[in-house]
Amino acid sequence: MKRRKRSKNLTIILLPLLLAVLVVSGCPRRARDVEQVGPAERIVIRFSHVVSEDTPKGLAARKFAELVHERTNGHVEVQVYPSSQLYMDGEEVDALINNHVQMIAPATAKMTEYFPELFLFDLPFLFEDYDQVHHFIDSQSGQKLLQGLHGHGMLPLTMWDNGFKVMTANRPLRKPEDFRGLRFRIMPSLVLDAQFVQLGAQVTDIPFSDVYAALERRLVDAAENTPSNIWTKRFYLVQDHLTVSNHGYLSYLVLTNGEFWNSLPENIRAILSETMEEVTAWQRQIAQEKNAHDLDLIIQSGQIDVYKLSDSEKEAWKKALHSIYNQFLPQIGQQLLAEALALNNCHTK
Ligand code: LMR
Numbered sequence: 001m002k003r004r005k006r007s008k009n010l011t012i013i014l015l016p017l018l019l020a021v022l023v024v025s026g027c028p029r030r031a032r033d034v035e036q037v038g039p040a041e042r043i044v045i046r047f048s049h050v051v052s053e054d055t056p057k058g059l060a061a062r063k064f065a066e067l068v069h070e071r072t073n074g075h076v077e078v079q080v081y082p083s084s085q086l087y088m089d090g091e092e093v094d095a096l097i098n099n100h101v102q103m104i105a106p107a108t109a110k111m112t113e114y115f116p117e118l119f120l121f122d123l124p125f126l127f128e129d130y131d132q133v134h135h136f137i138d139s140q141s142g143q144k145l146l147q148g149l150h151g152h153g154m155l156p157l158t159m160w161d162n163g164f165k166v167m168t169a170n171r172p173l174r175k176p177e178d179f180r181g182l183r184f185r186i187m188p189s190l191v192l193d194a195q196f197v198q199l200g201a202q203v204t205d206i207p208f209s210d211v212y213a214a215l216e217r218r219l220v221d222a223a224e225n226t227p228s229n230i231w232t233k234r235f236y237l238v239q240d241h242l243t244v245s246n247h248g249y250l251s252y253l254v255l256t257n258g259e260f261w262n263s264l265p266e267n268i269r270a271i272l273s274e275t276m277e278e279v280t281a282w283q284r285q286i287a288q289e290k291n292a293h294d295l296d297l298i299i300q301s302g303q304i305d306v307y308k309l310s311d312s313e314k315e316a317w318k319k320a321l322h323s324i325y326n327q328f329l330p331q332i333g334q335q336l337l338a339e340a341l342a343l344n345n346c347h348t349k
Contacts, residue, residue, distance in 0.1 A: 002085050009233070010032065017145065020322045021143040026094075028110060029207055037073070037074045037075055037326055038043045040349065041075065041224060042074070042075065043072075043075060043076045043264065043268065044076075044077050044079060044081050044102075045068075045076065045077070045078045045079070045103055046100070046101040046102055047061050047064075047065070047078055047079065047080045047081065047086050047100045047102070047104070047105075047329070048062060048081045048085075048086045048089060048092050048095060048096075048100065048101040048102040048103075048104050048260070049080070049081070049082055049083075049092075049104065049105050049106075050082075050083065050084045050092070050106075050165075050206070050207075050208045050209060051082065051228075051229060051232065051233075052083055052229075052232035052233065053061065053080075053082045054232055055162070055228045055232050055290065056160065056161055056162050056163065056228060056283055056287035056290050056291070057105055057160060057162060057252055058080075058082050058203040059081045059286060059290070059330060060080070060105075060160055060279050060280075060282070060283040060286075061078075061105065062080055063194070063282060064275060064276065064279045065078035065079070065080050065157065066077060066079075066135050066316075067275045067278070067279065068120055068271065068272060070179070070246060071209055071271050072268065072271055073273060075268070076268060076271070076272070078103075081101075081349075083209070084207075084208065085092055085097045085143075085226055086101065087100075087101065088207045088208070088209045088210075089106070089188075089208050089209070090207055090243060092106065093106065093110075093111075093154075095115075096153075096154060096255060096256075096257055097153045099257045099259065099260055099338050101256075101257075102256055102257050102261075103157075103255065104256045105160055105188055105252040105255070105257050106253060106255070107162070107252055107253075108121040108122070108159075108251050109121070109122050109187040109191075109192060109250075110188055110189070111189065111253050111255075112188070112189045113188065113205065114151065114193070115148075115149045116331040116332070117145055117148070117149075117152075117331070117332055117333060117336060118253070119189065119190065119191045119328045119332050120145075120337065120340060121249055121251055122189045122191035122192055122245050122248060123191060123248070123325060123328070123332075123337075124195055124317070124318070124321040125247055125248070125277065125314075125317070125318050125321065125323065125347060126248075126249070126315060126340065126341075126344070127249050127341050127344065128134060128344070129213060130163075130284070130287070130288050131252065132344050133249055134284060134342075135343055136340050136344070137159050137180055139339070139343055141146070141336060141339040141340065141343070145336060147313065148156075149253065150258065152257070153257060153258050153259065154191045154255045154257065154258060154332060155217065155255065155256050155257070155258040155329070156254070156255055156263050157253055157254045157255065157256055157273070157276050158254045158276050158277070158280045159253055159254065159280070159289070160251065160254055160283050160285035160287075161224045161230065161247070161251055161252070161283060161286065162229070162250040162251065162252065162281060162287060162291070163226040163227070163228065163250060163287055163290075163291035164226065164246035164247075164248070164249055164250075164291070165225055165226055165245070165246070165247060165248045165249070165250055166222050166224070166225070166226070166230070166242055166243060166244050166245055166246065166295075167222065167223075167234060167243045167245050167247070168215075168222060168224075168225070168230060168236070168239035168241065168242045168243075169182060169221055169223075169239060169240070169241050169243075170218075170221050170222070170239060170240045170241065170281065172241045172243070172305070173222070173243045174243065174307065174309070174313055175313065175316060176199050176316055176317060176320035177200075177347050179196065179199035179200055179201040180199070180200035180201065181200065181201070181273070182201045182221045182222045182224045183203070183219075183221050183222070184196045184201050184202070184203050184204070184205075184221070184224070185204055185205075185206045185211055185214055185219045185222070185223040185224060186204070186206075186210075186221060186223075186224070187205065187218045188202045190207045190328070191324060192224075192225055192248075193205075193326060194207035194267070194300035194328075195248075196320060196325065198320065198321055198324060199320060199321070200214065200224070204219070204220055206219075208229075209232075211223060211225075211233065211235065212233055212234060212235060212238060212341075213240040214269075215235060222239070222327060223235065223239070224247075224248065225250070226250050226289075226291055227288050227291045227292075227294040227298060228291050229250075229293035230242070230298060231294035231295075231297050235260060236298045236303055236304040237303055237304075239248075240305060241305045241307065242298065242304050242305070242306045242307070243308075243309055244295070244306065244307065244308040244309060245263070245314070245317065246309075247314075247317060247321075248312070253274055254276065281305040304316070325337070
């Protein structure tokens with residue numbers, strides 16, 4: 001009796017073991033999940049950015065992380081740090097150069113200090129719609145520009161969209177004269193500086209993470225940004241008027257640390273590049289939708305007066321700002337600007 005009980009106990013103990021041996025030897029091997037990849041084998045990519053998760057950039061960074069996890073079976077872990085959790089504007093580029101993070105996606109405006117050709121993207125009214133922007137980026141000139149944006153230890157991977165900027169202020173902005181005397185928050189770009197100075201306004205370069213407080217405390221009276229940034233960071237709560245001007249484009253340069261990138265195994269680099277290309281295409285779809293949706297939410301909130309600039313008002317803004325093109329010709333380069341303008345002409349709706 002006792003003997004039978006002991007052998008029954010043994011079977012209970014050994015059965016799972018036996019089954020495990022059978023499963024391991026007899027079945028195809030399952031993909032390893034992240035828990036099975038030892039910390040020493042795992043490649044970690046820290047991706048820092050300054051906006052909310054629910055924005056075109058935030059969503060793209062997250063999608064990239066998810067796809068990379070899937071495609072490398074957890075071997076590569078992209079850790080995304082949104083909303084300046086790790087580094088704010090002015091810090092994240094240094095963090096990338098020093099390999100404290102391995103990917104960032106700053107607005108092109110913030111990279112003009114390193115790559116002055118990027119002033120092109122800040123020119124007022126250069127692009128009329130998303131198609132024109134994409135057409136330029138995908139063109140030979142756009143690709144040549146992108147490939148040339150390396151140095152200081154940084155490598156360009158792709159460009160991502162945010163969208164067209166609108167103006168917010170605590171007074172209505174309809175005519176160029178309305179800008180006079182206002183203090184605008186800008187991103188650090190001499191073109192953006194010139195744009196507001198040309199309209200008789202003053203500017204202060206403020207990191208994105210401090211914009212809400214600066215508007216709330218009236219350190220500045222006004223700002224330009226995309227609906228998705230205005231909605232997710234609640235700038236519409238601390239400004240009285242929004243003008244849908246679509247006067248400029250906010251795009252991102254996705255960058256990696258060159259030494260880190262080159263140290264990766266070739267097959268991993270290939271997966272990362274393909275995934276980045278796929279996410280870029282996906283991001284192009286959602287950026288436009290997200291900005292349109294967030295503009296609707298801002299309007300529906302009833303917290304800010306929203307005005308859409310008429311065509312003739314837009315023409316007056318264009319005229320007032322046109323001299324900026326000539327002002328920045330030396331930094332942008334005549335050829336690049338001419339190519340961008342020519343491409344836009346062939347791609348006018
Ligand atoms: C800003 O500083 O307003 C934007 O560049 C933030 C962003 O990354 O979209």
